Amino acid sequence: MTHQFHAYHMVKPSPWPLTGALSAFLMTSGLTTWFHFHSATLLMLGLLTTLLTLYQWWRDIVRESTYQGHHTTPVQKGLRYGMMLFIISETFFFIGFFWAFYHSSLAPTPHLGGHWPPTGITPLNPLEVPLLNTSVLLASGVTITWAHHSLLYGNRMQTTQALSLTILLGTYFTLLQISEYFEAPFTISDGIYGSTFFVTTGFHGLHVIIGSTFLFVCLIRQLSYHFTSNHHFGFEAATWYWHFVDVIWLLLYISIYWWGS
Secondary structure, eight states: OTTOSSSOOOOOOOSHHHHHHHHHHHHHHHHHHHHHHOOOHHHHHHHHHHHHHHHHHHHHHHIIIIISOOOOHHHHHHHHHHHHHHHHHHHHHHHHHHHHHHHHHHSOOGGGTSSSSOTTOOOOOTTSHHHHHHHHHHHHHHHHHHHHHHHHTTOHHHHHHHHHHHHHHHHHHHHHHHHHHHHOSSOTTSHHHHHHHHHHHHHHHHHHHHHHHHHHHHHHHHHTTOOBTTBOHHHHHHHHHHHHHHHHHHHHIIIIIIITO
16 A cells, blocks of 8 residues: 555455345345246355355455555544444344334234234243343353453453354354244244244344354454454454344344243
8 A cells, every 4th residue: 555645445346246246146036946946056056156256255355454454544444334334224124124013013903813912823932942042142242242352452262262152152043043943833924923023033043144154254364363452343343243133132032032922
């Protein structure tokens, strides 16, 4: 950046936004062909090209931030604002699902039996697997905070241990969620209750998988000595995202599992 008279990062032309868009198109088209024609070839191709695009795009960003010095203080400030706005947009994304749930549950219509849960629906016990899942995710919030504080104080070993533990807890949460879906006495086609339950918890589960992937990439970078105590926004962004996932689950547990049952 020595030839520049400013500290901002002028991003060079990159093929990855285009390949990412084409890969997403392949995935959505592949899902359609899988649903209607039971052929997963296009879907697998879309997944493969998406993974290749993500790997190469993330590789370029890591190179720019760690080795080329493009992520200066003003650039990191812009990244922070961008991450904040992204989390705000995700918050409104979930508000739509909560709105649908409360709209249906606070004033149940006659065809739902006039009460909530609707007639014929046996809700899951909030004190069984959902409570365990809540404990697991809250524990992961503690471990990711431990990892962040260890990184700030330059303790590499504890950072690695706490980050690995967070990823394990996130994976355990996902496995518990999958087992709960198989054991649920209702399906997504069981009216408004089934659709709001599975869409809301399903999208949250997707965010847990995305967050776990985010943290796994941070773990690889931590093992590769990419982070320092004063230059680690990639890790900090992952921490923010994980806390957001925690808060959404708490609201989801209180609303759908506990109050909604």
